[in-house]
Amino acid sequence: MPDAPKISDSEWEVMKALWDHEPMTAVEVLARLPHDQWKQKTVNTFLVRLETKGVITSKRAGRANVYRTFYTEKECRRFEGSQFLSKVFRGQVAPMMLDFIENEELSESDIDMIKKLLDDRGGSNG
Amino acid sequence: MPDAPKISDSEWEVMKALWDHEPMTAVEVLARLPHDQWKQKTVNTFLVRLETKGVITSKRAGRANVYRTFYTEKECRRFEGSQFLSKVFRGQVAPMMLDFIENEELSESDIDMIKKLLDDRGGSNG
DNA sequence: GACAATTGATTACAACCGTAGTCAATTCTA
DNA sequence: TAGAATTGACTACGGTTGTAATCAATTGTC
Numbered sequence: 001m002p003d004a005p006k007i008s009d010s011e012w013e014v015m016k017a018l019w020d021h022e023p024m025t026a027v028e029v030l031a032r033l034p035h036d037q038w039k040q041k042t043v044n045t046f047l048v049r050l051e052t053k054g055v056i057t058s059k060r061a062g063r064a065n066v067y068r069t070f071y072t073e074k075e076c077r078r079f080e081g082s083q084f085l086s087k088v089f090r091g092q093v094a095p096m097m098l099d100f101i102e103n104e105e106l107s108e109s110d111i112d113m114i115k116k117l118l119d120d121r122g123g124s125n126g
Numbered sequence: 127m128p129d130a131p132k133i134s135d136s137e138w139e140v141m142k143a144l145w146d147h148e149p150m151t152a153v154e155v156l157a158r159l160p161h162d163q164w165k166q167k168t169v170n171t172f173l174v175r176l177e178t179k180g181v182i183t184s185k186r187a188g189r190a191n192v193y194r195t196f197y198t199e200k201e202c203r204r205f206e207g208s209q210f211l212s213k214v215f216r217g218q219v220a221p222m223m224l225d226f227i228e229n230e231e232l233s234e235s236d237i238d239m240i241k242k243l244l245d246d247r248g249g250s251n252g
Numbered sequence: 253g254a255c256a257a258t259t260g261a262t263t264a265c266a267a268c269c270g271t272a273g274t275c276a277a278t279t280c281t282a
Numbered sequence: 283t284a285g286a287a288t289t290g291a292c293t294a295c296g297g298t299t300g301t302a303a304t305c306a307a308t309t310g311t312c
Contacts, residue, residue: 008269012213026289041272044290049269063278063289078229080214081222085230087138088206093226094236096207100219101243103204104211110220111244117227118237134299152259167302170260175299189259189308 004071004079005053014046015069015076018056023068025061130197130205131179140172141195141202144182149194151187 007015017032018024024032030043047067050056055076058065089096106114133141143158144150150158156169173193176182181202184191215222232240 006268009213010270016216039272040289042270045270045272048291060290063280065290074225077214077225080210081225081229084206084210084214085226087135088203088210090142093230093232094239097223097226097236097240098243099200099203099207100211100223101240101247103207104219106219106244106247110223111247113220114223114227115241115244117224118232118241121227121232121237132298136300165302166259168300171300171302174261186260189310191260 004076005055007050007053007055007076007080011046011050011055014043014050015055016073018067018069019073023066025064025066027064029067130202131181133176133179133181133202133206137172137176137181140169140176141181142199144193144195145199149185149192151190151192153190155193 013033014029017029021028021032026040026044026047029047030038030040033043047056047058047065051058051067055071056067056069058067060066085091085093085096089099139159140155143155147154147158152166152170152173155173156164156166159169173182173184173191177184177193181197182193182195184193186192211217211219211222215225
């Protein structure tokens with residue numbers, strides 16, 4: 001990612017819909033969002049803004065624009081993740097992980113999976 | 127936290143300074159921020175806004191206001207954390223942890239610490 | 253007590269955000 | 283082909299954010 005643009009909270013919702021089912025027209029994107037929370041025109045505005053920001057692209061197909069993401073969800077997560085980490089946890093990964101372990105729901109299999117990953121990264125308690 | 131208010135990126139910087147050394151006047155807060163990136167008046171504005179939002183409080187002491195946080199850093203982290211989790215990782219903790227483990231720097235002792243925490247939470251691979 | 257220095261209160265202002273409405277072009281449909 | 287329906291383009295508008303400047307009150311200083 002050549003310095004990723006800022007994606008706002010609502011824009012993220014649109015992005016997630018698009019990632020789930022590319023490419024889509026504006027109408028199709030709306031259909032994949034919580035129906036009572038979004039108006040067509042609002043979705044349209046966000047799609048235009050996202051394209052202006054360079055996060056998605058569009059191509060005319062018949063009477064509708066068809067949108068497609070430019071960055072993968074993984075790329076955007078990585079970017080947002082490091083922003084979040086430095087803003088909220090002063091860049092310290094371990095304290096952050098500990099907080100999430102404390103506060104959020106983790107199933108046994110989640111825990112096992114994470115431990116396995118950690119083993120591959122090193123440490124002596126695995 | 128009775129539904130925590132939104133704290134913007136820059137406001138977070140001010141908050142972190144305050145948490146590190148409460149209570150402080152606006153001048154003292156500035157002194158604890160990267161000096162070439164902040165003007166006194168800007169810091170003042172953020173302090174006023176944060177108080178309006180109910181995130182900090184102030185009390186007059188002589189000619190200066192003395193500010194003090196109303197929420198702990200832990201509380202705010204928890205709130206921001208769950209926002210981030212649902213926005214970027216669709217509320218799924220494990221994938222998020224895995225991403226951070228992949229992408230961020232973790233020392234051996236970090237890894238050990240995290241594993242220990244996970245052991246206390248359950249799982250079978252500890 | 254008069255002037256200077258300090259500091260808060262008020263005001264400014266553009267960009268971004270959430271949330272759409274209106275206008276206009278295109279395209280079915282009868 | 284004329285009207286209806288669809289859909290993008292453009293416009294709107296108040297709230298938030300980043301970034302401060304100006305105005306005014308308070309407080310030292312001589």
